[in-house]
Amino acid sequence: MLYKSSLLVASFVLLSIATASASEIPTVQESAKDWAMSAAIPLSNVLPMALNDGTRIAQSSGSNQPAEPKKWAVGVHDQAGTTGFFGVDGGYKFSPNLHARLGLNTGGFNLNYASEGIDYAAKFQPTNLHLLGDYFPFGGGLRLTGGLVAQSNKFTAKAKSGAGNQINLNGTNYDAAQVGTVESEGKFTNGIAPYLGIGIGTPINSGFGFNLDAGVMFAGSPTVKLSANNISSLIPTAQQNQIRSDLAAQERQTNGAIKSFNLYPVISIGFSYAF
Secondary structure, eight states, rough: OOHHEEEHHHHHHHHHHHHHHHHHHHHHHHHHEEEEHHHHHHHHHHHHHHHHTTOOOOOOOOOOOOOOOOOOEEEEEEEEEEOOOOOEEEEEEETEEEEEEEEEHHHHOEEEEEEEEEOOOOOOEOOEEEEEEEHHHHHSEEEEEEEEEOOOOOEEEEEEOOTEEEEETTEEEHHHHHHHHHEEEESSSEEEEEEEEEEETTTSSSSEEEEEEEEEEEEOOEEEEEEEEEEOOSOHHHHHHHHHHHHHHHHHHHHHTTTTTTOOOEEEEEEEHHH
């Protein structure tokens, strides 16, 4: 009886020990979880080191990095001014305060004027290729402009007969039928002319803009050439020669009167669109 009791107690003890040992042995899932956690810890330490060593992960297209300011621009403008009625410009922004632009202005107009007693119906044909720098001292729309202009501005004109259908040449009145057509052609001396001026607006900004310019082009003294076509052959030769002599004297007189006008005024106002 004692033997059976001792055997029962011993079996109970062995069973308890086996149960306790089994509870301390990890399952397959627990072992895998522990391994994954141990592997993740060194990976989290290695990744920052890789990034610091120059390995970079590409940024997404939705990055909030500010876009670089646009520096190049090309535009067209329509204006009313002494350099033409149409133009095109291309420019570069070195900084918000300093811009450079290369452009062309053209587009002529008709006008009537009087010079040394002769009335003319004239046509002005401007062509100006410019390389200009714009400086914005206050960072706004007001600018100082300077540069060079390759200009071939010229005008042509025909003399209009006055009262009694007469044309005055060098102080002498001639019948228009005797003189024929008196034509005038003028141009400026300096093919390359420095320019200085002020303006409002930014010609090479994107989109629509308003521009106003006022300045002077150092174009040199203008020169005028007069010619008389179709002098009547019905008048005496001496009178024909007198007309030619008075025409030459009128040309010298006109050039002498305008030689001091070596500053070409530049005034323009208009709208532009750049892209």
